[in-house]
Amino acid sequence: MNKPLRILVVDDSALARRLLRELLESDPLVEVVGEACNGREAIEMVVALHPDLVTMDVRMPIMDGVETTRQLMAYHPLPILVLTTSLSSYDIDITFQMLGAGALDVMEKPRLDQPGALEEARRSLVRKVRMLARIQVVTHLRGRRGKQSDTYVVPAETSPAASEKPALPVPPKPPAQPGASITPPFKPMAPPLATGIPPHTMTPMRSAACRFDAVVIGASTGGPRVVCQILARLPGDFAATVIVVQHIAQGFSTGMAEWLSDQLTLPVHLATEGMRLQAGHVFLVPDQFDLLIQPNCTVHLSGLPLLMQRPAIDIAMQSVVAVFGAATTGVLLTGMGRDGAIGMRTIRRAGGFTIAQDEATSTIFGMPRAAIELGAADLVLPPERIATTLIKRFALGPQ
Structure with a gap:
């Protein structure tokens, strides 16, 4: 029989701790091994109890969620799930600082004043905890230096020196087929082995209304x-429009857009109906909607229940490549499942350019792995080299 997952609940509210314990222990494979009412106590209990995962409140006395997350990820790294009651700007900012410091995911706390939704909240919480508790996390060394941002421990093969290695061959890229379906039949290709940067030489067949790349x-x-790590490195004169499709809990996309806006040089927008794409701007797809790009280079948000996961990366990538053609670059980062793999294949088959995050730096390698196994990734890189590749690729503007 599987051993129960050992969970530490951290919250300054005794009522919240009791509710979370009851919800979590409704699953026989989950055991709450301790409760802490502030960050300092949480660190002491992590050292003593060695839990598999911590649920972490945002606002707490003595040591808040941000500093607690930094300290834990620097000295005692383990999966952290952020739970917040409020979606106010203040709490959302702290929440995303915690994600930036190494917490894995965020959820809104279950609420007693919504009894009809409590069972769904219980299922979501247990499902999330069971998924995250199995993830192997990395140490974030900047937490030891009191920095507010974090970093990966980059393996030697992905160090800056390795970036100077010559490019290895990549699988042949099928020529773009004008008027072809954006989901053509698939013929398996070998996974890419390249570490170089393919030149951006193919003439893009983008819509006439879009005079830049995507x-x-x-x-x-x-x-x-x-x-954030990738986009923070892009310069203010970046020559392409950037569309971000992030799977996140309902209600948190607005906060993510605000948080990114504070971190980046590029302007950040939460995409809205009819908004026009612009080069040098970042557009975040709102939760609960799928993003479609119109031929006139404007946004359409679809709420149709097409897929279980919304926003769907596949839908956004296929919509963008239908308008931008070979002038599309796809980047697929950490995540569970296969969303984005088909979209990356569509971009590559249309003559575009694709990058998957490498396994060493991925929290969960599921989505990048799926793209690689489809032969849909031109390059497989760590985040800092993804940023460098994008900067070099668009240094001279659209080709």
Whole structure:
């Protein structure tokens, strides 16, 4: 029989701790091994109890969620699930600072004043905890230096020196087929082995209304931190429009857009109906909607129940490539499942360019792995080299 997952609940509210314990222990494979009412106590209990996962409140006395997350990820790394009651700007900002410091995911706390939704909240919480508790996390060394941002421990093969290695061969890219379906029949190709940067030489067949290129970034668990890490390196005169599709809990996409806006040089927008894409701007797809791009280079948000996961990375990538053609670059980051793999294949088959995050730096390698196994990734890189590749690729503007 499987051993129960050992969970530490951290919250300054005794009522919240009791509710979370009851909800979590409704699953026989989950055991709450301790409760802490502030960050300092949480760190002491992590050292003593060695839990598999911590649920972490945002606002607490003595040591808040941000500093607690930094300390834990620097000295005692383990999966952290952020739970917040409020979606106010203040709490959302702290929440995304915690994600930036190494927490894996965020959920809204279950609420007693919504009894009809409590069972769904219980199922969602247990499902999330069971998924995250199995993830192997990395140490974030900047937490030891008191920095507010975090970093990966980059293996030697992905160090800056390795970036100077010559490019290895990549699988042949099928020529673009004008008027062809954006989901053509698939013939398996070998996974890519390249470490170089293919030149951006193919003439894009973009819509006449779009006079620039498009970068579509898809991410799920562990994504906000990596998305920020990549986009923060892009210059203010970046020559492409950037569309970010992040799987995130309902109600948190607005906060993510605000958080990114504070971190980046590029302007950040939460995409809205009819908004026009612009080069040098970042557009985040709102939760509960799928993003479609119209031929006139404007946004359409679809609420049709097409897939279980919304926003769907596949839908956004296929819509973008239908308008931008070979002028599309796809980037697929950390996440569970296969969303984005078909979209990456569509981009590559249309003559575009694709990058998957490497396994060493992925919180969950599921989505990048799926794209690689489809032969849909031109390059497989860590985040800092993804950013460098995008900068070099668009240094001279659209080709």
